[in-house]
Amino acid sequence: MSVRVPVVEAITKANDELARLNRARLDARGILGLNIMASPGAGKTSIIECIVPKLARDLRVGVIEGDIATSFDAERAAAAGATAVQINTGGSCHLEAQMVSQALDQLPLDSLDLLIIENVGNLICPATFALGTHQNILVASVPEGDDKPYKHPRMYRGVQVLIINKVDLLPYVRFDIERFRRGVNALNEGVRTFEVSCTSGAGIDALVDWVRAEAAARHATVAKTPV
Numbered sequence: 001m002s003v004r005v006p007v008v009e010a011i012t013k014a015n016d017e018l019a020r021l022n023r024a025r026l027d028a029r030g031i032l033g034l035n036i037m038a039s040p041g042a043g044k045t046s047i048i049e050c051i052v053p054k055l056a057r058d059l060r061v062g063v064i065e066g067d068i069a070t071s072f073d074a075e076r077a078a079a080a081g082a083t084a085v086q087i088n089t090g091g092s093c094h095l096e097a098q099m100v101s102q103a104l105d106q107l108p109l110d111s112l113d114l115l116i117i118e119n120v121g122n123l124i125c126p127a128t129f130a131l132g133t134h135q136n137i138l139v140a141s142v143p144e145g146d147d148k149p150y151k152h153p154r155m156y157r158g159v160q161v162l163i164i165n166k167v168d169l170l171p172y173v174r175f176d177i178e179r180f181r182r183g184v185n186a187l188n189e190g191v192r193t194f195e196v197s198c199t200s201g202a203g204i205d206a207l208v209d210w211v212r213a214e215a216a217a218r219h220a221t222v223a224k225t226p227v
């Protein structure tokens with residue numbers, strides 16, 4: 001048992017080092033990096049499809065899609081107006097900084113303002129692997145149930161932003177939003193929260209405005225640095 005612990009630490013340490021290098025590549029160009037995590041089917045790609053056309057009016061958007069197989073999601077992101085790269089993990093249930101580094105090689109970083117990474121659908125290990133992004137975003141969707149913060153505390157604790165998706169379904173499914181909020185508050189009090197529906201469009205503009213403001217703030221950090 002005692003020999004296994006240093007091995008696990010070494011893996012996450014190496015990942016953290018690569019994540020720092022990814023972050024440096026984004027920071028050098030003033031690119032805001034977002035890491036979107038959620039269980040499968042929560043609507044990560046739908047949210048990207050919904051916000052990219054609005055963001056693309058004044059931002060150059062890159063998207064890295066992480067999936068075990070297929071390039072369906074990168075095709076959807078590209079159709080929405082992003083420059084998209086698909087990572088196929090070939091079975092791995094989370095993205096690692098090394099995979100993101102390879103995807104960054106495929107993107108025109110000097111011509112991007114915003115990078116959105118869609119992680120593999122999974123509420124467990126993506127929380128453990130830093131990618132080098134500035135904000136971790138968790139998408140929770142109403143049909144998943146109000147017990148998820150209680151069952152996945154690590155994921156809920158580690159994010160800066162929470163998106164509650166599919167709020168148009170609240171009248172039709174059992175989802176006690178107060179119970180959900182109590183669970184979230186116990187783990188991550190004051191986490192910035194957006195309630196949205198890609199179907200009705202509710203809450204999307206507020207989310208887009210926040211991303212735009214974050215991207216502008218990120219861009220300003222580089223604009224001030226003399227070339």
Ligand code: MG
Pocket residue numbers: 044045073118
């Ligand atoms: Mg997806």
Ligand code: ZN
Pocket residue numbers: 092093094122125126
């Ligand atoms: Zn995993």
